[in-house]
Amino acid sequence: MLGIGTLAKKVFGTPNDRKIKATRPLVDKINALEPDFETLSDEDIKAKTEELRKRALDGESLDALLPEAFANCREAARRALGLRAFDTQLIGAIFLHQGNIAEQKTGEGKTLTATFAAYLNALTGKGVHIVTVNEYLAKRDAAWMGQVFGALGLTTGVAHADMPEDAKRDAYASDITYATNNELGFDYLRDNMKSELSQIFQKYHNFAIVDEVDSILIDEARTPLIISGPAQDRSDMYKVIDTVIPELSDEHFELDEKTRNVTFTDEGNEFLENLLRERGMLEEGQTLYDPESTTIVHHINQGLRAHKLFQRDKDYIVRDDDVVLIDEFTGRMMAGRRLSDGLHQAIEAKEDVSIKPENVTLASVTFQNYFRLYDKLAGMTGTALTEAEEFQEIYGLGVVEVPTNKPIARVDEDDQVYRTVREKYAAMLEQIQKSHAKGQPALVGTTSIEKSEVLSKMLTDAGIKHNVLNARQHEQEAQIVADAGKLGAVTIATNMAGRGTDIQLGGNVDMQVMTAISEDPEADPEAIRARVEAQHADEKAKVLEAGGLYVLASERHESRRIDNQLRGRSGRQGDPGRSSFYLSLEDDLMRIFGSERLEKVLTTLGLKEGEAIVHPWVNKSLERAQAKVEGRNFDIRKQLLKFDDVMNEQRKVVFTQRRDIMEAADLSEITTDMRHQVIDDMIDQYLPPNTYADQWDAEGLHTSVQEQLGLDLAVMDWVEEEGVDDDAIRERLVQATDQFMAEKAEQFGSENMRNIEKQLLLQVIDAKWREHLLTLEHLRSVVGFRGYAQRDPLNEYKNESFQLFEGMLDSLRADVTQKLAQIRPLSEEEQREMLEQIRAQQAAQVAAAAAASGGAASAETTGDAAPGFVEDDPSTWGNPGRNDLCPCGSGKKFKHCHGRLA
Numbered sequence: 001m002l003g004i005g006t007l008a009k010k011v012f013g014t015p016n017d018r019k020i021k022a023t024r025p026l027v028d029k030i031n032a033l034e035p036d037f038e039t040l041s042d043e044d045i046k047a048k049t050e051e052l053r054k055r056a057l058d059g060e061s062l063d064a065l066l067p068e069a070f071a072n073c074r075e076a077a078r079r080a081l082g083l084r085a086f087d088t089q090l091i092g093a094i095f096l097h098q099g100n101i102a103e104q105k106t107g108e109g110k111t112l113t114a115t116f117a118a119y120l121n122a123l124t125g126k127g128v129h130i131v132t133v134n135e136y137l138a139k140r141d142a143a144w145m146g147q148v149f150g151a152l153g154l155t156t157g158v159a160h161a162d163m164p165e166d167a168k169r170d171a172y173a174s175d176i177t178y179a180t181n182n183e184l185g186f187d188y189l190r191d192n193m194k195s196e197l198s199q200i201f202q203k204y205h206n207f208a209i210v211d212e213v214d215s216i217l218i219d220e221a222r223t224p225l226i227i228s229g230p231a232q233d234r235s236d237m238y239k240v241i242d243t244v245i246p247e248l249s250d251e252h253f254e255l256d257e258k259t260r261n262v263t264f265t266d267e268g269n270e271f272l273e274n275l276l277r278e279r280g281m282l283e284e285g286q287t288l289y290d291p292e293s294t295t296i297v298h299h300i301n302q303g304l305r306a307h308k309l310f311q312r313d314k315d316y317i318v319r320d321d322d323v324v325l326i327d328e329f330t331g332r333m334m335a336g337r338r339l340s341d342g343l344h345q346a347i348e349a350k351e352d353v354s355i356k357p358e359n360v361t362l363a364s365v366t367f368q369n370y371f372r373l374y375d376k377l378a379g380m381t382g383t384a385l386t387e388a389e390e391f392q393e394i395y396g397l398g399v400v401e402v403p404t405n406k407p408i409a410r411v412d413e414d415d416q417v418y419r420t421v422r423e424k425y426a427a428m429l430e431q432i433q434k435s436h437a438k439g440q441p442a443l444v445g446t447t448s449i450e451k452s453e454v455l456s457k458m459l460t461d462a463g464i465k466h467n468v469l470n471a472r473q474h475e476q477e478a479q480i481v482a483d484a485g486k487l488g489a490v491t492i493a494t495n496m497a498g499r500g501t502d503i504q505l506g507g508n509v510d511m512q513v514m515t516a517i518s519e520d521p522e523a524d525p526e527a528i529r530a531r532v533e534a535q536h537a538d539e540k541a542k543v544l545e546a547g548g549l550y551v552l553a554s555e556r557h558e559s560r561r562i563d564n565q566l567r568g569r570s571g572r573q574g575d576p577g578r579s580s581f582y583l584s585l586e587d588d589l590m591r592i593f594g595s596e597r598l599e600k601v602l603t604t605l606g607l608k609e610g611e612a613i614v615h616p617w618v619n620k621s622l623e624r625a626q627a628k629v630e631g632r633n634f635d636i637r638k639q640l641l642k643f644d645d646v647m648n649e650q651r652k653v654v655f656t657q658r659r660d661i662m663e664a665a666d667l668s669e670i671t672t673d674m675r676h677q678v679i680d681d682m683i684d685q686y687l688p689p690n691t692y693a694d695q696w697d698a699e700g701l702h703t704s705v706q707e708q709l710g711l712d713l714a715v716m717d718w719v720e721e722e723g724v725d726d727d728a729i730r731e732r733l734v735q736a737t738d739q740f741m742a743e744k745a746e747q748f749g750s751e752n753m754r755n756i757e758k759q760l761l762l763q764v765i766d767a768k769w770r771e772h773l774l775t776l777e778h779l780r781s782v783v784g785f786r787g788y789a790q791r792d793p794l795n796e797y798k799n800e801s802f803q804l805f806e807g808m809l810d811s812l813r814a815d816v817t818q819k820l821a822q823i824r825p826l827s828e829e830e831q832r833e834m835l836e837q838i839r840a841q842q843a844a845q846v847a848a849a850a851a852a853s854g855g856a857a858s859a860e861t862t863g864d865a866a867p868g869f870v871e872d873d874p875s876t877w878g879n880p881g882r883n884d885l886c887p888c889g890s891g892k893k894f895k896h897c898h899g900r901l902a
């Protein structure tokens with residue numbers, strides 16, 4: 001008997017079925033257009049693109065253009081690649097265009113699917129980004145699909161690390177740009193450090209199609225991309241804090257050795273506040289609970305940890321002028337390794353050696369926040385359904401399961417559960433030997449490199465030739481994957497290895513042809529192709545005969561998605577195949593989740609050595625356990641994302657402002673507003689509202705006007721005048737400064753003044769934002785344990801970071817106003833010097849940004865050259881002391897290295 005749910009599905013179809021059905025009319029239309037498009041000349045196809053472009057520009061919707069665009073693309077691909085897109089590929093592309101994730105199984109041809117949606121969306125002229133997980137795939141797909149786009153009259157580019165500025169700018173200016181998620185994120189950050197509009201790479205974030213979307217938007221969602229550089233010298237702060245710590249006694253703080261956290265008691269807080277006030281680190285009236293104190297609190301925490309948790313000659317030693325960490329396991333010195341977030345500096349202060357500069361974040365963004373910038377986002381993967389809720393909730397992306405072109409013929413067997421890992425491996429080995437003997441290729445999945453080594457050794461001992469896939473060399477990886485479907489091949493792979501590459505039975509025929517041609521360049525390529533293809537067909541028939549690819553998994557992963565990925569490597573395009581999971585009671589997942597019941601069952605059954613239990617009930621209960629873990633991981637991610645969001649909102653405000661400033665022709669309105677706001681703030685401070693004139697601080701106002709607005713005005717006399725209230729004084733200040741600045745503009749000439757304003761605004765924004773980023777990092781580390789026991793850390797973080805942000809905007813206005821008030825025309829000599837200085841600064845910045853490529857940066861280790869370091873340009877060396885480490889990264893002291901040359 002059918003259950004109610006199953007019955008309903010049979011009668012009404014699932015929601016997914018209905019979505020697929022809804023695309024039918026569109027697909028029919030595209031199919032109906034096919035004969036017409038087949039008659040077009042190559043030129044006509046390009047002309048069609050022009051026509052569609054124009055119609056898009058004239059306001060016709062992309063939805064309306066879709067059938068013709070897809071028909072044109074299908075024809076172009078047929079001619080360029082010899083592939084006629086399946087209807088299922090059109091369906092996938094329709095969903096991509098509608099901003100969904102298309103779940104398409106391995107080998108269904110996602111690369112070509114993406115091309116349709118990309119073509120349609122590029123018609124608006126704002127570019128489309130196709131995102132791959134590694135550079136090899138970006139280049140491969142661009143070269144492959146670039147032929148289709150070329151036939152359509154569109155340009156294709158690849159943005160990758162290690163390319164000159166100009167080439168990269170071209171890549172981004174192409175209609176279609178292929179790039180890795182890393183490169184896109186870093187280029188975005190670099191863009192927002194530039195000062196000229198013409199240097200910006202990513203003009204629009206129009207539409208991105210993310211391949212392997214689950215890996216990028218879920219597994220790596222929170223990976224921060226970081227561009228870091230040396231911070232300003234704050235040795236004094238470390239030294240002062242270091243004098244404070246020894247005065248604390250036990251009742252002032254609590255120390256949790258296990259988590260390595262410190263919390264101050266109320267007594268401790270009060271004691272510290274008094275001390276810090278005495279030493280000039282806290283202002284009168286400022287408490288440690290104020291948001292402005294975040295950085296100090298952070299460094300006091302670090303100071304306390306340096307003194308109480310780190311022991312000289314156990315955790316570190318002092319050698320020459322350096323604090324060198326000791327590896328707690330091996331006892332070896334770890335020269336060059338530094339603790340992050342100011343902890344190393346705190347230890348240096350404690351040991352009274354010279355304090356080395358810290359590295360700080362200049363810019364950062366997570367993948368999650370980067371991809372949410374796009375007007376429209378879409379994704380492709382073989383496995384997304386299990387994470388549908390997360391995609392919807394976080395990114396507003398629906399997941400649609402696209403039917404396969406041919407029905408799946410793979411057999412997924414029930415899990416086999418053994419008592420021990422040893423028995424499990426033995427069973428796997430036995431099965432591999434069997435398949436190998438009859439020529440069936442086997443793919444063996446493991447969860448870690450260690451485990452793949454264990455299995456590899458077992459195979460070697462048994463005399464079975466095999467490949468191991470766990471490196472991060474993608475090109476070589478592609479070759480191994482290409483061979484994995486050959487007759488009798490055995491391949492061991494860790495879960496993530498080989499993502500985005502497709503295992504074809506009998507091997508990859510195109511690669512074989514290319515290899516054969518390169519081996520025999522004299523021979524006729526057509527003849528070689530014919531020969532290789534015949535051989536390949538023969539081998540493929542034998543592999544099919546042997547049962548197709550056999551996937552053997554050695555463990556279940558925490559997430560069903562990863563398991564499905566592995567399974568999905570077999571049974572592509574309707575091929576036969578088989579998958580089995582080999583488990584044991586000693587596996588992590590089994591130990592952690594409800595294996596007690598299972599163990600009981602197994603004991604009752606009286607399982608003998610080498611025997612396994614196989615039952616659908618086991619699969620179900622494991623899947624339930626996995627779903628539970630997935631849910632918990634999602635909750636953890638959601639919570640962390642809420643923290644990320646706070647900074648992300650602020651970053652968007654700052655970057656938008658920055659972009660507006662770069663684009664603006666005239667900024668005088670903005671700077672005038674800023675100045676007036678500064679005047680308002682001054683009046684509020686020195687002539688507070690609802691007070692009498694005798695309570696005013698006229699002297700304070702006078703000094704402040706002089707310092708910040710650059711004018712020595714008779715403020716003291718104004719206050720004495722009959723009938724002059726705060727409004728009148730404000731008015732006089734506004735008039736006087738407006739005139740003062742107008743005269744300056746005249747002296748400089750309006751063109752110059754505009755440039756000065758722009759550069760100055762950008763400079764101050766950048767400096768303030770960086771400082772703010774650092775403060776937010778500190779806030780995040782203190783908010784957890786700052787005596788907030790009763791309060792929600794996230795709310796505290798939100799409130800305080802908002803206050804800090806407001807404070808940053810205030811000081812930004814004050815800085816810009818003050819700097820503009822101080823500028824004066826320079827002598828020629830001075831001008832030249834200044835220009836040189838600016839150039840050097842910019843060069844250093846660009847170099848820092850360029851150095852930040854190729855993976856998320858970690859602030860923990862040094863040993864590389866300081867960001868921005870240019871061998872023959874001392875202005876990029878950042879003024880190291882004679883005893884400091886040389887910025888070239890040699891690990892020697894500056895005086896013994898580049899300092900000798902300077």
Ligand SMILES: Nc1ncnc2c1ncn2[C@@H]1O[C@H](COP(=O)(O)OP(=O)(O)OP(=O)(O)O)[C@@H](O)[C@H]1O
Nearest residue numbers: 083084085086106107108109110111112500501502
């Ligand atoms: N319409 C088509 N007709 C025939 N072959 C096709 C078609 N579309 C794609 N293919 C072939 O299918 C193979 C797989 O394509 P592709 O690499 O895009 O798969 P995929 O879906 O991305 O798989 P993976 O999950 O491994 O990334 C390629 O060899 C390609 O030539």
